[in-house]
Amino acid sequence: MRKVDVKTGRSYSIYIEHGIISETGKYVREITKAVRAVIISDTNVAPLYAACVQDSLNEYGFETSVFVFEAGEERKRLSTVEQMYAFLAEHNITRGDIIVALGGGVTGDMAGFAAATWLRGISFVQIPTTLLSQVDSSVGGKTAVDLSYGKNLVGAFWQPSLVLIDPDTLTTLPDRFMRDGFGEVIKYGCIRSKALFERLADEDSPDLDEIIYECVSIKRDVVENDERDTGERAILNFGHTFGHALEKLYKYSGITHGEAVAAGALLLTEITERKGMTAPGTAEKLRSLLIKYGLPTETPYTLKDILPATSGDKKSSGHKLSFVFLRNIGDCFIYPVRISELEDFFNLMGKKSPVSKAVG
Ligand SMILES: NC(=O)c1ccc[n+]([C@@H]2O[C@H](COP(=O)([O-])OP(=O)(O)OC[C@H]3O[C@@H](n4cnc5c(N)ncnc54)[C@H](O)[C@@H]3O)[C@@H](O)[C@H]2O)c1
Numbered sequence: 001m002r003k004v005d006v007k008t009g010r011s012y013s014i015y016i017e018h019g020i021i022s023e024t025g026k027y028v029r030e031i032t033k034a035v036r037a038v039i040i041s042d043t044n045v046a047p048l049y050a051a052c053v054q055d056s057l058n059e060y061g062f063e064t065s066v067f068v069f070e071a072g073e074e075r076k077r078l079s080t081v082e083q084m085y086a087f088l089a090e091h092n093i094t095r096g097d098i099i100v101a102l103g104g105g106v107t108g109d110m111a112g113f114a115a116a117t118w119l120r121g122i123s124f125v126q127i128p129t130t131l132l133s134q135v136d137s138s139v140g141g142k143t144a145v146d147l148s149y150g151k152n153l154v155g156a157f158w159q160p161s162l163v164l165i166d167p168d169t170l171t172t173l174p175d176r177f178m179r180d181g182f183g184e185v186i187k188y189g190c191i192r193s194k195a196l197f198e199r200l201a202d203e204d205s206p207d208l209d210e211i212i213y214e215c216v217s218i219k220r221d222v223v224e225n226d227e228r229d230t231g232e233r234a235i236l237n238f239g240h241t242f243g244h245a246l247e248k249l250y251k252y253s254g255i256t257h258g259e260a261v262a263a264g265a266l267l268l269t270e271i272t273e274r275k276g277m278t279a280p281g282t283a284e285k286l287r288s289l290l291i292k293y294g295l296p297t298e299t300p301y302t303l304k305d306i307l308p309a310t311s312g313d314k315k316s317s318g319h320k321l322s323f324v325f326l327r328n329i330g331d332c333f334i335y336p337v338r339i340s341e342l343e344d345f346f347n348l349m350g351k352k353s354p355v356s357k358a359v360g
């Protein structure tokens with residue numbers, strides 16, 4: 001059993017343990033006197049795990065019900081949340097009751113948003129079942145839904161009261177989503193942990209529990225320093241400005257989020273390395289690791305396509321875009337670039353220096 005405590009506006013614990021979902025009731029009972037618990041899950045996850053979670057909650061005296069929505073990012077919308085509100089109303093869910101989000105990031109973000117807004121806020125528990133949600137979205141209290149104008153445009157900061165991570169749930173996760181999650185895992189290594197990066201690179205099948213624990217610990221540290229995302233939390237965005245642009249260029253199909261972040265991170269690091277801002281050899285190390293985890297190292301798109309597609313990125317503030325550059329593996333810094341100077345900046349940076357031209 002591994003445990004990570006998070007000290008934010010609301011403090012909570014994250015438990016990582018094989019089979020822990022079958023003990024959900026015990027852990028939830030420790031943090032609430034709620035009479036009712038509503039499990040929110042999607043059409044892929046509910047048939048696999050909802051009964052186990054529900055049985056355990058029943059055992060600890062909760063009156064339970066299950067709300068299931070159709071799986072997929074397309075459903076991460078206000079219309080689905082509205083259906084949740086109707087369900088909560090019909091089941092007389094009061095402010096003392098609790099929501100249990102069981103699923104990937106889509107479920108967690110949306111159930112969290114419903115919890116943040118139902119009766120002006122009720123407690124919720126995260127039981128993430130994808131690698132991405134276990135290492136990233138279940139921790140930190142960002143909840144959201146998408147609009148047709150863009151992803152995650154409507155949301156709230158609303159911390160969970162408990163996070164239960166059961167690595168056994170990953171046994172049913174399709175490979176594509178495992179790879180996707182590894183895109184984010186590698187990101188953590190790049191920005192904060194050379195040791196994690198090296199373990200991923202050196203070991204044949206690194207211990208997944210330990211990897212999840214390390215990623216969650218890094219996210220905890222960053223979120224504790226910057227709960228509302230006004231400073232340091234931006235480092236979690238490494239590879240994401242280009243990654244989001246790539247997702248947009250692919251029209252959100254044919255490339256997953258983690259794949260786009262991977263390709264974006266590598267392109268960015270190649271550029272900053274050429275410019276001398278990143279230690280020599282860093283991009284090559286990143287490239288090898290991405291290949292090892294089946295992540296893309298290139299796309300059909302060049303900076304010419306990518307730069308215009310970065311405008312409107314959520315991480316822009318005023319007229320600047322905040323990039324995250326690597327100084328070295330495990331060491332990063334935030335580098336704001338004026339949007340009006342974006343092309344100059346990257347064109348300039350993209351040019352090989354005469355020396356590197358001479359050698360090859
Ligand atoms: N809140 C945050 O801080 C944060 C951070 C990163 C990403 N996100 C959000 O997370 C979302 C992506 O999360 P995701 O990749 O987990 O997507 P997801 O929730 O759609 O899950 C991916 C797919 O896997 C299925 N699935 C989930 N667990 C499974 C399991 N154990 N076995 C079999 N199938 C399973 C789901 O039904 C879905 O089809 C995006 O909407 C993104 O915006 C939020």
Ligand SMILES: [Zn+2]
Nearest residue numbers: 184240257261
């Ligand atoms: Zn991401």
